[in-house]
Amino acid sequence: MPTLPKKQSGPPGGDPHRAREVAESFGSDAERYDRARPPYPDALVEAVIAGCPGSRVLDVGCGTGIGARQFLAAGCTVLGVDPDARMAGIARHSGIDVEVAAFEAWDPAGRLFDMVVAGQAWHWIEPAAGAAKAARALRHGGRLAAFWHVFEPPPEVADAFATAYRREAPDSPFGRQPAGRPGDAYAVILDRAADGIREAGGFGGPERWRFDWERVYTRDEWLDLLPTQGSLTGLPSERLARVLEKVGTAIDAMGGRFTMSSATVAIAATRTGSS
Template sequence: LARRGYAIDAIELGENMAAIARRALASYPQAHVRVGTFEQADIAEGMYDLVTSATAWHWVDPTVRYVKAARALRPGGALAPFWSVHVHTDADGGFFEQVQKVYDRLVPELTQGTEPMRHVEQLPEAERTEIERSGLFGPVAVRRYGWDEPYTTARYIALLSTYSNHRTLPDERRQHFFDAIAALMDSTYGGRIVKGYAAMLYVARRT
């Protein structure tokens, strides 16, 4: 959005992440980042063409998010939250079936209650009903964008290290778990795997 020349008012909960965002946007004087919550932020009413959120909208208080977004938008402005999710891809060579066995053996609590991976076209439109029930927006358009992302062993372990439920494992147990995944990747998949992703985008205009 910044590269396209849009004026941006971004709200980031964490000071560290806000600092990273400011550095990334340093070349775009029309982009501003403030620290705080969407719920408590002082947002001008009827001033914005778009309210969007990247894989974070579900953290915003449901009694506040749609009302505040609608108030911030000009008539006809759009709410467009989106999420990225892990999906099944035939390009993974069966890796995620095999790595599930590592989870089951070493950290079974991390996958308890999780659902099997779906193909992109099978993803449920989870947010559509909530947006419609708010009564503040028109028809909801849903878009799915799928892609395959390649990972080396080192890059995939680095990715896992960003997951909060993986990070909170005891150090020794986490390292043993990561070593087992790395061994699987290196011995069976030549140190390279492919992970499927999809972005689910919901777009609804303020009525």
């Protein structure tokens, strides 16, 4: 879920965790996902680690291990949990230990971690149930941190995508929200995550973090990333091709590349007490 172009949002009813077929669709092209999705800002990784009682990380919805590898490189020990064996296979190939399970059904089996993190994944989990499970897996003083990339492409690129998507997938639940800035949709996701943490209990007050960054994307790089979006993973290949053609034409008109304004936003909370 790397970007929410205009007039696009999550499944109807505002409950992404109910859309299991979308949540478990990213492994349809796991190699592309690993290749095209960007890493997280180093400052985010440092902020998550800072002040934690140790370096054991549980990466929820670890996917192909993009974030897990960053925590591993920072000196942490990482265990991933992901419901998709195809995604887990890529992560294991890069040296990440992964258990294949939906987080809701995963059993900590008495194991305790210093950090529970989730990159691009926490919205696929029922917020309060996820926070309660994280509390079971965290030692006192440990940190829960869920984070997402918010991409805001130039209007030419966003509008081309929105126009093509509405034409190719008019009945999709991903196109049923009024226009707005991508950050507006993520504010809802952050609110839901924070409410889940409060409802579950066992944590201090949730904090909101934001890390701004930019990246220049070429036409080919952006068209490589687009099919990894949840809104597109289930689109038939011929329709997907037409969406990519429309977006590619818009990027060509901009000289074949553009600067993406982005932010990585996070909800973080510290484990308090022992139960």
